[in-house]
Amino acid sequence: MTVNELSLNDSRPAQTGWQRYLATLRYGLYVILHPFDGFWDLVHEKRGSLAAAHTFLVLFLLTRVLKLMYTNFQFISAPLQYINIYEQCASLLFPFLVLCLANWALSTLFDGKGRFKDIYMAMCYALVPYILIQLPLILISNFISFDEASYYTVLMSVSIIWCLFLAFVGLMQVHDYSPGKTIIFIFFTIFGALVILFLILVFFSLLSDAIGYFVSLYREIVFRLY
Amino acid sequence: MNIKRFTALLLALGLLLTAAVAAADDGYTSSYTYNYDYWGEIRESPDAYRVDQVLYSTTLGLETAMRRPQSLYARDNHLYICDTGNNRIIEVIRENGQFTLGRIVDRVIGAEPETFNTPSDVFVDENGNMYVADTNNNRIVMMDAGQNLLQTYVKPSDTTFDQSLSFLPDKIVVDSSGRVFVLATNINKGLVKYEADGTFTGFIGANPVKYTMWDYIWKSFFTTKEQRAQQASFVPTEYENICIDKEGFIYATNVVFSEYDLLWDNAKPIRRINSIGSDILVKNDRYPPIGDLSWVEGSLDYGPSKFYDITVLDNDIYIAVDHTRGRLFGYDPQGIMLWAFGTKGNNTGAFLSAVSIEHMGYDLFVLDENESSVTVFTPTDYGNMIYRASNEYLKGDYEGSADTWRQVLKLNANYNLAFIGIGRSLMRQEQYEEAMEYFKMAHDRENYGRAYRYYRKIVVERNIGWIVAIVAALLIVPLIVRTVKKMRAEVEEYDRQRIVT
Structure with missing residues (x-):
């Protein structure tokens, strides 16, 4: 399909909400195979939807949890007795959102075109290969032996490299950057994420100090009154 | 009648309870013996070994008490204690579980000088010839059972040996053909090797030098000549102790490493050295044989296990003694931990400073230099079972x-x-x-x-029939469906055209 064909499809008679949701979900498949066209249209031609993006993110977290729980023990050493699902999800979701935020915050400095919604959507669509490969991989892991681990590892690496590549192209298209600029931008994004983490830490430590101050003030007054 | 029965019941209960208490309170805390699980957590286990008895100077009937003994050696039913502080070797004979004092070797007839000066290790070969590492006399003497001098091994006059260093032999082992391997203080080129006739034939099994790229960059570009002279130079570290197994491989322990080296098994605290000097220890467990995997933060004996001695049983199971926490670690030939036990302290079964370990069959002897005592451990039923199971497997009796x-x-x-x-x-x-x-x-x-x-x-x-059938169905059914759809479409198209015309 070319861009023209796509925009022709887009001008079809009005879809219902549900149909549009399914169409945007299906569009994820197009994006991962034609990232340059796909990401451009995702944002600029409104081929994607936030609902689909949320779905991909949730599926990604679900894949992650299922992977920890049901991958055969030959390929993963997950101490299930210590694993907390919420903690696992938070440890993925939090960096993901902080990186999106840092990216959005810095896009002004770097003359980027993307809005927060666009960045978030592009990043979520970039997670699709992870879901598509890792979910079946959980099943496969239960039918192969330790000696055949190379197939497993290769597929796993492919899924991650594919995702990283999509994220790169996604950022490039959303902000309308050149590849070189995108690389520099990614470095700054990581730096920005670290700054955000630092600010959060400072904020919480100050907050706890402030609360501590009022608590001790209250105690002092209570002691004086008795 | 009822009251009688009631009292009888009470009595029986009371007896049961005291029995239970007695069984629980036998001097062994529940965490004396343990093992690590797959996740590296301590799992308490039944005792694999228990103390049979402790040999002190008084129990052996020695006139002068032992002073800082440094080493043990056991052959057949003879146990030799190297009583370093008193310049003598004590021979103890074991008969029917009883230990009696044998000879006291404090001189070599025909040697110059005849007496020892702080001997630090002893070895006895199959023929009863005794080798003593006579440290401060800078020699190793070999004597027959009548204490007559047979051979002296002295400082090599070879150019590979730094002549400015004094020769201080510390630990010795002798292989079946009479070659002597010496671990000497201040010598970091490996073990000093002598032929049976006393000629020096080189070094073997040096500890590889650790030199990272960062070290190199730092040394070459960021330090001045004066600073470099002040810094410690990169040299191989010395081994702590050595032991020879029945096949002639030397087991060596190393205690000079940083905690972080243990993480990726760079420290290799236990090595099995072959004839060309490389480490061939088998490590098939998730964790390498490094003793304790974790230690309590802030405790007095914090830090990695330091193996001061090691002994190899006849079935290739090796046991190392940790000086940091006074523990014994048993490993099977695959490098899997069998058990660990022991602690620091004055109690029976605890050590103040364990420096040497030896075995007779499956019984273990541990020498404590501060207490000047030898603790004799015998395996429990549980410990014997573990040995029996691995021996049966080695013999091929899998069932x-x-x-x-x-x-x-x-x-x-x-x-x-x-x-x-x-x-x-x-x-x-x-x-x-x-x-x-x-x-x-x-x-x-x-x-x-x-x-x-x-x-x-x-x-x-x-299930090959089913599998083929399912695969075939998955391939053929869509094909049929597609053909049917296509045919139907053609028919409809034909009908429509007919209606139009």
């Missing part, structure tokens, strides 16, 4: 070994090696599904994978 492992599991359900042992014997009996279950419980991936491959093959062969 017998599995039965023994099952008995071990009854005493300690956390024993990973037992699961692996049972699994392996089940696999030999072609019961792959059961074997897989056991391997899974032990987290043994390689063996599980092996069993699974056989299992999968059997399942596929049994």
Whole structure:
């Protein structure tokens, strides 16, 4: 399909909400195979939807949890007795959102075109290969032996490299950057994420100090009154 | 009548309770013996060894008490204690579980000088010839059973040996053909090797030097010549102790390393050195043989285990003694920990400063230099069972070994090696599904994978008809559906055209 064909499809008679949701979900498949066209249209031609993006993110977290729980023990050493699902999800979701935020915050400095919604959507669509490969991989892991681990590892690496590549192209298209600029931008994004983490830490430590101050003030007054 | 019965019941209960208390309070805390599970957590286990007796100077009937003894050696039923502080070797004879004092060797007839000066190790060969590392006399003497001098091994006059250093032999082992391997203080080129006739033939098994790229960059570009002279130079570290197994391989322990070297097994605290000097120790467990995997932050004896001595049993199981926490660690030939026990302290079964370990059969002797005592450990039923199971497996009696492992599991359900042992014997009996279950419980991936491959093959062969049928159906059904749809569309098209016309 070319861009023209796509925009022709887009001008079809009005879809219902549900149909549009399914169409945007299906569009994820197009994006991962034609990232340059796909990401451009995702944002600029409104081929994607936030609902689909949320779905991909949730599926990604679900894949992650299922992977920890049901991958055969030959390929993963997950101490299930210590694993907390919420903690696992938070440890993925939090960096993901902080990186999106840092990216959005810095896009002004770097003359980027993307809005927060666009960045978030592009990043979520970039997670699709992870879901598509890792979910079946959980099943496969239960039918192969330790000696055949190379197939497993290769597929796993492919899924991650594919995702990283999509994220790169996604950022490039959303902000309308050149590849070189995108690389520099990614470095700054990581730096920005670290700054955000630092600010959060400072904020919480100050907050706890402030609360501590009022608590001790209250105690002092209570002691004086008795 | 009723009251009588009631009192009888009470009495019986009371007896039971005291029995229970007595059984629990036998001087061994519940955490005396332990093992590590797959996740590296301590799992308490039944005692593999218990103290049989402790030999002190008084129990041996020595006139002068032992002073800072440094080493033990055991051959047949003779135990030799190197009583360093008193410049003598004490021979103890074991008969029917009783230890009696034998000879006291404090001079060599025909040597110059005849007496020892701080001897630090002793070795006795099959013929009863005794070798003594006579440290401050800078020599190793070999004498026959009548204490007559046979051979002296002195500082090599070779150019490879730094003549400015004094020759201080510390530990010695002798192989079956009479070659002497010496661990000498201040010599970091490895073990000094002598032929039986006393000629020096070089060094063997030097500790490899650790030199990272960062070290190199720092030294070359960021330090001045003066600073470099001040810094410690990169030299191999010395071994702490050595021991020779029945095949002639030397086991060496190393205690000079940083904690972080242990993480990726760079420290290699235990090595098995072959004739060309490389480390060939088998490490098939998740964790390498490094003693304790973790230690309590802020405790007095914080830090990695430091193996001051090691001994190798006849079935290739090796036991190392940790000086940091006074513990003994047993490992099987695959490098899997069998058990660990011991602690620091003054109690029986605890050590103040354990420096040497030896074995007679499965009995262990541990020398404490501060207490000047030798603790004799004998294996419990549980400990014997573990040995029996691994011996049976080595001999090829897989079913017998599995039965023994099952008995071990009854005493300690956390024993990973037992699961692996049972699994392996089940696999030999072609019961792959059961074997897989056991391997899974032990987290043994390689063996599980092996069993699974056989299992999968059997399942596929049994159901090949179904599998072919399903695959065929998956391929053919869509084909038929597509053809039918196509035909129907053509018919409809034809009908429509007919209507139009």
